[in-house]
Amino acid sequence: MAQPAPAPRMDEAAYLAWEETQPCRHEFVQGRVYAVREPDALDGPQACEVRSRVVATLGGALRAHLRGLPCRVHEGHVRLSLPRTAAHLYPDLVVDGPVPSRLPGSRSAGPQPLMVAEVLSPSTGSVYPGVRFAHYRTLDSLRDYVLLDPCQRRADVCRRDVDGLWTVHTFESGDQLELASLEWRMPVAQVFAGLP
DSSP: OOOOOOOOBOOHHHHHHHHTTOSSOEEEETTEEEEOOOOOGGGOTTHHHHHHHHHHHHHHHHHHHHTTSSOEEEESOOOEEEGGGTEEEOOSEEEEEOOOTTSTTOOOOSOEEEEEEEEOOTTTTTTIIIIIHHHHTTOTTOOEEEEEETTTTEEEEEEEOTTSOEEEEEEOTTSEEEEGGGTEEEEHHHHTTTOO
16 A cells, blocks of 8 residues: 655745645645645545534634624634644634733733634544644633534533643533633534534
């Protein structure tokens, strides 16, 4: 069986300039460049639609909840720069806003990522919880990292408390998904409503 070709190497400045000229998105992790791919055949024929619907449902609900507040909801095309791990990643959903001064690491007054959400598929389920979270947790402003699993109809929320410690909260079909940092709740069943 052939091994996949290694990801190309380049420095961060070259990546940032190159990425601006590309028709599709690429992530950068410690000098290596990876194409952002859609769910593939291993994930099933409806995987792209499932991910899109979950992101749209959650994004729409958060947008409605945050209307009038200095927060923005971004779906899929915002690149997060993670200087502490030399990475640039494209999560499925990001909420940014001003960081409350009472929280640790809140030195910046400008918009900062408060919540990152990613929709799992069979091909990403073993990568996102550990590898990507290791990058995201270096963002001082991040309060919630949400993993949405359409196959299990479940959400895992990694939540940072005021002391900077992370805890995992699991929400299943009969539960209310809660993002404490955004003072928001929604039935888990609603997040996944209408999916095949």
